[in-house]
Amino acid sequence: ETGVTQTPRHLVMGMTNKKSLKCEQHLGHNAMYWYKQSAKKPLELMFVYNFKEQTENNSVPSRFSPECPNSSHLFLHLHTLQPEDSALYLCASSPHTTSGGLGQYFGPGTRLTVT
Amino acid sequence: ELKVEQNPLFLSMQEGKNYTIYCNYSTTSDRLYWYRQDPGKSLESLFVLLSNGAVKQEGRLMASLDTKARLSTLHITAAVHDLSATYFCAVDISYNNNDMRFGAGTRLTVKP
Numbered sequence: 001e002t003g004v005t006q007t008p009r010h011l012v013m014g015m016t017n018k019k020s021l022k023c024e025q026h027l028g029h030n031a032m033y034w035y036k037q038s039a040k041k042p043l044e045l046m047f048v049y050n051f052k053e054q055t056e057n058n059s060v061p062s063r064f065s066p067e068c069p070n071s072s073h074l075f076l077h078l079h080t081l082q083p084e085d086s087a088l089y090l091c092a093s094s095p096h097t098t099s100g101g102l103g104q105y106f107g108p109g110t111r112l113t114v115t
Numbered sequence: 116e117l118k119v120e121q122n123p124l125f126l127s128m129q130e131g132k133n134y135t136i137y138c139n140y141s142t143t144s145d146r147l148y149w150y151r152q153d154p155g156k157s158l159e160s161l162f163v164l165l166s167n168g169a170v171k172q173e174g175r176l177m178a179s180l181d182t183k184a185r186l187s188t189l190h191i192t193a194a195v196h197d198l199s200a201t202y203f204c205a206v207d208i209s210y211n212n213n214d215m216r217f218g219a220g221t222r223l224t225v226k227p
Contacts (some may be wrong), residue, residue: 031213042119042217042218042219042220043217045214045215048213048214055213056213090158094213103160103163103207104215105160106150106158106159107157109156111155
């Protein structure tokens with residue numbers, strides 16, 4: 001496996017379910033991200049992890065719970081979601097750098113539908 | 116409030132024609148990125164622009180950055196159907212890739 005992988009690719013869940021999204025990066029990066037992409041909205045940054053530590057939480061509802069056990073893996077735990085949470089959830093990673101400039105690498109995304 | 120504005124948001128063009136997509140942003144940054152997204156797929160990095168006056172070209176696409184005007188352009192030359200996709204610009208406001216703000220995207224359709 002190369003790059004950034006995400007599983008599952010598609011997920012349908014009820015509002016009372018609990019599920020988790022998984023992301024794995026094989027690039028040796030130290031930062032990982034969760035984004036939400038909804039129709040008619042710009043890409044929204046949800047969470048940022050640097051060296052396994054959460055450094056950003058952009059006012060995301062508590063029904064989304066991230067977990068980063070190591071620099072290569074990132075999870076997004078979901079519970080009691082709402083239909084408006086239906087979206088494409090993208091994971092990304094980037095190398096740690098104090099000078100920036102290398103950008104982020106994205107996974108294929110998980111298409112989530114909440115019924 | 117930081118804004119990253121792309122225009123147009125929708126673009127339909129004929130094969131063989133030229134066009135430019137614009138990305139304006141409202142904060143100081145000299146790191147700008149262009150991504151391509153095909154329907155149902157992830158974002159693919161196209162260009163990384165790291166300084167004022169930077170110009171990058173790949174095939175029929177050319178991107179430039181004017182940090183003083185806070186403007187980047189993505190120019191399409193002699194469009195072909197394979198270029199049909201959504202194109203996003205993103206501004207890095209953190210200097211370590213950690214805080215990238217994306218434009219709304221330009222959905223490009225190239226017709227024969």
